[in-house]
Amino acid sequence: MPVNASLSFGYRGRMTRDAQQEQRDIKERTGVGSVWERSRMLAKQEILETAFRLFTGQGFEETTIAQIAREAGVSQRTLFRYFGTKEDLVLGDHAEYGRLLQAALESRPADERPWTALRAAFASLAESLPYSPEDILKITSLLDTSPSLRARQLERRQQWTDLLVPDITRRLDAPSDPMTQVRAQALVTCALACSEIAVDAWGRSNGTVDLERAYDAAVAAVRAE
Amino acid sequence: MPVNASLSFGYRGRMTRDAQQEQRDIKERTGVGSVWERSRMLAKQEILETAFRLFTGQGFEETTIAQIAREAGVSQRTLFRYFGTKEDLVLGDHAEYGRLLQAALESRPADERPWTALRAAFASLAESLPYSPEDILKITSLLDTSPSLRARQLERRQQWTDLLVPDITRRLDAPSDPMTQVRAQALVTCALACSEIAVDAWGRSNGTVDLERAYDAAVAAVRAE
DNA sequence: GGTCTGGCTAGCAGTCACTGCCAACATGCC
C-alpha cells in the first residue's frame, strides 16, 4: 500500500513525473546529486512512510522503533541516525521550521506591531511547510492520542519562543523597561498558543473550520475579553 | 459515598456514627496515627529530600533513579510506587493542584470576566500550594536545566487547560458560536502561559521581581500591543 | 493471644527508547 509521497520530507511536487525529472528535482533540492545523498533520502522517505502507516494504524505508543525499522528495512541504529527521537518521526525537523518562522518574522517591517507581524509570520510559515493538509490532519490526530508526543511538541514550541522573542522585543516601546522581556515572551508564547489552538480546532473539525478565522477568533478573545 | 472516602484505603466499616467519632476513625484507619501511614509519609519525605539534594547538586539528568533509591534507603520499585515518574519528584502532584485551581476558578462569581476570574484563581492557588518561595526557586532553576522536565511541565499545564476551559466557556457570550470553544481555550492557555512566564521571570531574578507585577505586565502586553 | 487478611515491600526479569563502539562495506577521489 503506497502511502502518499507528500509525507516525505521536503517533497512538494506531484507523482506524475518520470524518474529522471525526479532525480533532477532531488539534486536541485539537496544541492547534491551523489548516490549517497539520494539513497539517504530514499531511506528517510521509506522510514517515514512506514512509521506513519504504523502510527495511524495501531497508535503511536503501540508502535515500537524495532517494528518500524524492521518493516522499513533498516537497522534501528540507522533509524536513530536519521531521526533523533521517535517523536521526530511525526514532528519533523522543528529546528528548521523554527528558523523559517524566525526569518519570516524578521523580514516583516520593523514598525509593524507584534500581533500583526506574528500573524504574517505564521502565514508565511504555513506556506513554506512541506506538509499537505492531509498530513497535518494525520499529525494533529496523532498528537491527540499520545501525551508524550504532545509533550515533545510543546517543548519544541518553547524553543521557537526563544527564537522569536528578540525580534518582538525590538518592536516594543520602552526597551529599558525591565518588564520588556516578560512582555515580549508573553506576546510570542500567546501567539504561538493561539496558532496551535487554531490548528487543533481545524484538525478536530477535519479541516472544515477555516484556519485563519479560528486563529483570529482566538487572538480576538484573548485581547478583547 | 462519603466525601472523604477517597482518603481512606480499604474502608469497610459501619456508617452510623457522629462526625467526631468518624474523624477519629478515619485518622486511625488512614491518618497520621497509623504506623503504615506514618512510615509511608516518612519514606516519601526521605525520597523527596534525597532527590532534591541530588538534583540540585549534580543535575536532574545526571541523577539516576537507582541512586536516589539507594541513598533514600528504598527499592526502585517502591520509589516508582510513590512517584510515577522521575519528573513527578520535582513537579509534585500536578493533578491535585489542577483540581485546586479548577475549584478556585469555579468559586469565582459567575459574571466575573475571564481574565479577572483567572487572575484570582491563580492567586488562590499560589496561596494553597505547599511550597515555600525557596522551593519554587529550586524548582524553576531545575526546570531551566532539563528539557525533559520542562516538557513534562508543559504537558501538565496542557491538562490544566482542559480543567479550566468549561468554566471559561460559561463566562463567554454567544455560547452557540462555534468559535466559543476556541476562544475559551485561547484565554485559558494564554493566562496559564502568562503565569508561567511571570514565575520564570521571578525565578530568574532570584525572587526580586514582584510576581504579580510581572503577571500583570505579561497580560497587559498581550492585550494592549 | 492466635490467626487470617490484605496492603506494602524488595527483588527480579523484561520492555523500550536511545547511545557508544567497532568491524564491514560502499562511495568518492586520485
Add this chain to the structure above:
DNA sequence: GGCATGTTGGCAGTGACTGCTAGCCAGACC
C-alpha cells in the same frame, strides 16, 4: 586500482519504567 572517508548494522549497555511474585507485617476478627 588504492586509499580516505562516509555509512551501515550489530552488539552491548544504560536508564526509565512495568508486571509478577514471594514474603513481611500491621491491623481486624475471634
